[in-house]
Amino acid sequence: MGTVAAHGLRKSFGEVEALKGVDLDVPDGSFFVVLGPSGAGKTTTLRAIAGLEKLDAGSVHLDGRDATHDTPAARDLAMVFQSYALYPRRTAYENIASPLRARRASSGEIAAAVEQVSELLHIERLLERRPAQMSGGEQQRVALARALVRRPRAFLMDEPLTNLDLKLRVEMRTELTRIHRSLGGTFVYVTNDQVEALSMADQVAVLREGQVQQVGTPTEVYERPANQWVAGFVGSPRISLLACQVRGDQLVGDRGWTLPRPRWSTARDGQPLMLGLRAEDLSVEKRGDASLAGELYGLEPLGDRTVVDVKVGTEMLKVKARPAVTGSPGERLSVAVDLDRAHLFDASTGLTLSEVGR
Numbered sequence: 001m002g003t004v005a006a007h008g009l010r011k012s013f014g015e016v017e018a019l020k021g022v023d024l025d026v027p028d029g030s031f032f033v034v035l036g037p038s039g040a041g042k043t044t045t046l047r048a049i050a051g052l053e054k055l056d057a058g059s060v061h062l063d064g065r066d067a068t069h070d071t072p073a074a075r076d077l078a079m080v081f082q083s084y085a086l087y088p089r090r091t092a093y094e095n096i097a098s099p100l101r102a103r104r105a106s107s108g109e110i111a112a113a114v115e116q117v118s119e120l121l122h123i124e125r126l127l128e129r130r131p132a133q134m135s136g137g138e139q140q141r142v143a144l145a146r147a148l149v150r151r152p153r154a155f156l157m158d159e160p161l162t163n164l165d166l167k168l169r170v171e172m173r174t175e176l177t178r179i180h181r182s183l184g185g186t187f188v189y190v191t192n193d194q195v196e197a198l199s200m201a202d203q204v205a206v207l208r209e210g211q212v213q214q215v216g217t218p219t220e221v222y223e224r225p226a227n228q229w230v231a232g233f234v235g236s237p238r239i240s241l242l243a244c245q246v247r248g249d250q251l252v253g254d255r256g257w258t259l260p261r262p263r264w265s266t267a268r269d270g271q272p273l274m275l276g277l278r279a280e281d282l283s284v285e286k287r288g289d290a291s292l293a294g295e296l297y298g299l300e301p302l303g304d305r306t307v308v309d310v311k312v313g314t315e316m317l318k319v320k321a322r323p324a325v326t327g328s329p330g331e332r333l334s335v336a337v338d339l340d341r342a343h344l345f346d347a348s349t350g351l352t353l354s355e356v357g358r
């Protein structure tokens with residue numbers, strides 16, 4: 001078993017309210033990602049679960065049992081940090097073996113466990129090296145191996161891939177999902193990288209300023225963001241947001257544009273709204289029933305696609321296009337809009353209005 005539950009976590013550091021009532025329910029065996037920008041309270045949440053942070057309020061339950069006042073050791077959780085924190089004078093083998101030695105395992109047990117985890121992480125050939133003789137990526141694998149060598153109740157990982165270069169980071173994402181599948185343990189993984197979160201997680205909790213905004217699968221968080229902030233934080237290029245309101249059977253932009261009112265919209269006439277349009281739901285290449293007139297502002301070629309920036313009045317739309325798309329700044333364009341996939345948010349609360357009617 002390895003369920004982790006945090007309820008009503010509150011923590012202030014002087015004037016700073018780092019956690020304002022965080023609730024998380026991590027199912028046994030899941031790859032659960034806490035995603036949020038810098039300063040959102042991700043590390044503080046993880047440290048609170050690990051018992052390294054004294055809470056002002058709230059509780060932590062492990063496998064259904066109240067562990068709020070347990071020592072870190074009694075919680076039986078393994079933590080991996082952004083910095084590798086390896087013992088510099090010890091070899092990789094000795095580093096990986098250290099949690100088992102602390103538990104007084106026999107040398108036979110230790111050798112078997114180190115061998116198994118080294119195979120899993122493909123680091124057999126590094127075992128006799130000291131940290132200074134390894135690259136950053138290799139050190140990170142050793143640090144992971146040290147966490148994975150025993151079978152704790154759950155693994156807590158705090159941005160463990162941040163210090164790696166992009167290529168290694170992408171490789172390690174795939175590795176970590178493979179390791180998670182073969183170990184079958186519970187992973188609670190903290191990151192500010194939405195691609196990392198969406199590519200690895202079973203469940204994502206999006207955290208902002210000490211409050212959970214939404215919990216869901218990566219698809220749910222991307223396709224059905226609970227509010228305007230989540231819609232803006234998750235997704236690249238960023239979702240385009242246009243101020244508007246419903247008038248009869250039209251959606252009328254504050255900057256003068258009009259679109260048909262989406263069939264699913266339950267917004268009241270005159271209610272201030274934000275229309276959210278993802279780049280892949282817009283097109284400068286297709287014709288559609290609904291379109292916005294604008295002018296080309298710039299092109300961002302990204303290899304497999306090009307993002308076209310289109311100015312509609314004073315607002316900017318990001319539109320996904322084929323890599324070969326061309327055009328000159330100032331050129332007039334018509335942008336087809338897939339209104340069935342659009343999002344509407346209440347402009348005053350930021351909350352989605354898209355889920356009610358669809």
Ligand SMILES: Nc1ncnc2c1ncn2[C@@H]1O[C@H](COP(=O)(O)OP(=O)(O)OP(=O)(O)O)[C@@H](O)[C@H]1O
Nearest residue numbers: 013016018036037038039040041042043044045192
């Ligand atoms: N020991 C501390 N003393 C004072 N303030 C702190 C302390 N630890 C965290 N904070 C503050 O609490 C807030 C949340 O910090 P936390 O480290 O949990 O954020 P984070 O989401 O992990 O950010 P990052 O992605 O940058 O690591 C921040 O405003 C931070 O400055």
